[in-house]
Amino acid sequence: MRRIRAAAAIAIVTSLATAATGCGGGEGGTGSDASPKTLTYWATNQGANIEADKKILTPELKKFEKETGIKVKLEVVPWANLLDRILAATTSGQGPDVLNIGNTWSASLQATGALMPWDEAAFEKIGGRDRFAEAAVASAGAEGQDPAAVPLYSMSYALYYNKKMFEEAGVEKPPATWDEMVETGKKLSKDGKWALGAEGSNLSSNIHQVFALSQQHGGNFFDASGKPDFTSDANVAAVKQYVDLMGKNKIIAPGNAEYAQNQSLQDFARGKTAMVLWQSAASTFKAHGMKDEDWGVAPAPVQSGTPGQGRQVNSMVSGINIAVFKNTKNLDGATEFVKFMTSHEEQKILNGTYGSIPSVKSAQQDGAFDTPDGTVLRETLTKSAAPLPQVANESQFETAVGTAVKGLFADAANGRPVTTESVKAALSKAQQQMPK
Template sequence: MRRIRTVAGGAAVITLLAAATACGGGTSTDGGSESPKTLTYWASNQGPSIEADKKILTPELKKFEKQTGIKVKLEVVPWSDLLTRILTATTSGQGPDVLNIGNTWSSSLQATGALLPWDDKNFEKVGGRDRFVESALGSTGAEGKDPAALPLYSMAYALYYNKVMFKDAGIDKPPATWAELTEAGKKLSQNGKWGLGAEGSNLSNNIHQVFVLAKQHGADFFDASGKPTFTSDGTVAAVKQYVDMMAKDKIVAPGNAEYAQNQSLSDFSKDKTAMVLWQAAATTFKSQGMDDEEWGVAPVPVQSGTPGQGEQVNSMVAGINIAVFKNSKNIDGATEFVKFMTSDAEQKILCQTYGSVPPVKAAQDDPAFDRPELKVLRETLATSAAALPQVPDESQFETNVGNAVKALFAKAAGGAAISTADVKAELTKAEQQMASQ
């Protein structure tokens, strides 16, 4: 999702979240429509470009218009802007009727009161709760509350590797542990090419990677009560392990510290980088001229053994949810559109196009979702993925800890060694920022 969500950093985002009220679609050039025959829809940038998304979605929206008589005004919003746009809409009342959100934001946006709750009555409008995969519903809001959104596209992280570069380096299989990845990465980091791609300025990607590594170190960023535990030994070790791939192991290019929006996928597609950790990347590779035969896919490595639950978690539960602003002037049309987008037929079309896994059970029966890449993603989601903390301040977590990792990558790119004390200092700052917000 383009797969990775880049959360806009800074105090402005946090202030907006704190001030958010239960406002929704309104009347403006950018906002929700009052006409029963029109809707506004903010779609997240899922494909290789915004224009590609418009090309993919427009025929489907025309299909919905033909079926229902409701015209949908589409805007594809870049991930770098999406959270800020949503939070601004919750305070101004000038938002869309329907929007996509990163599933990790569900609890934070739920806490604003701006999104339509999917209670039993609303679930019935889209065919019932049982149509959806339960793990996908686990990232739609806080436990014990009606979901704030419905799953639209499900994804997980995988390790993508360049088969030709592996063969040339004498590596006969993808790494299964981080030690194997580091060893392979050093062999591959030669002659201006690099072993592993990263996106050090992509705050959400930073969070996704260190969250998984923290799980593998037996730690988490929040305790059972939702209190931040950013400076525990396990979380510090996780962040250091990730940043050391550039600072110590030298398998990530220093320039990756500035990457924030798919540049690592571009490097991979151009044979500049041999491995990348990403969510459902096949569509992007193809759009950039890379044949399917050129790359392989494997589960994200673990510290030892094989992926599973507990300390063998190797992905966050990734995905995109679709939500309705509660104060939309066209709730009936908005829920009808959600029903269309989550229908079996549309799920097969859209998830196949975007290379994601349908969160609707019946849609997964299509043979299109049995190809090797999606088998890895489906297995990961079923057996070794964990949802990010469903806490109200999750977006601040992504901003503060994401920026801490970004700062450490910037130091590493400048040639500095990163000590445990350096990591703890940045995470202490992030934890203090959480407490002051």
């Protein structure tokens, strides 16, 4: 999931479950006076800013209107506000017909019953489930249930690096393992510049990184029954390893402990940091003034060897799903819009513009995505990415553990020791905050 803020998620299941059946009127949306020739659509902020998204999406929505006669009322909702907006929509009845959600929210929202389930019949209306990459569908809801949404944009993490800074430091290639990351990082962290960017106050970013590290240590944050298991040795080791990049290894600037959304990308674009772990970042770099030849890309590091299945996971399955509110009064139009947005041609256009990977297999295999970063991202999604836990309490997990990691980064930035014991204590506190 990209640029997601999980604050306010503690109440998500109870709030939505209570309100999902109570929606009333809403012009062009889920209300009783909704026009069959009008749809409301909440899109997520995928581009450099809200206006960029409007510029990208508006011509495509006009195309849909020309083809179907259905006008789409677009609102691009910032990630920082999206979850709160979804909660408010379900209580006020003023929600959209169709909306984008980060794929890690799928199971949490699915548990509320607020979103239309995509059973076999629904998938057939948009061309069939087998059109989509299975890893992307697996991140659209809990295992064993009909997905709560349809994959729209697929992403994974990669390691982006500044070629000029590498050359100046005499570094010939990007690190493939975490030991190499530390070794390389010490060569790059000098003269007021730093090796690796991080966003210690970005709860989602924290979760994404420690999840992959936990997988590499053979761990998971939930057991087979879906119960939290935050304090396992593997999870403690994963969190400590990540925070140690700042505290012990000193290859992340202490100021990054306070960084929130996108600040590490800005430092990278300005040549303040040499590397950043990010999701499908090419279009964002361009928006910040970088040229394609300024940066390179490689798979995110693993503990040893090369990325692959099992303990060689080096990314979450990231992406954006498109969902339909279950109580929409324009179900046919909403379904037709999802079909349009996931068509081969639109998948090529939108993912090509945003620098993400199509969720539709035929578009994913198009030669337009055989770019250096496109190849790395696609290979990661296919061979070495795993979905975040698809459990009803996933959003609460992001808030609790993401906040624990934020606190540990603050300790590291202020010179306080981050030990195995202090990490375990922070994760224990996070686990106590989870619903029983």
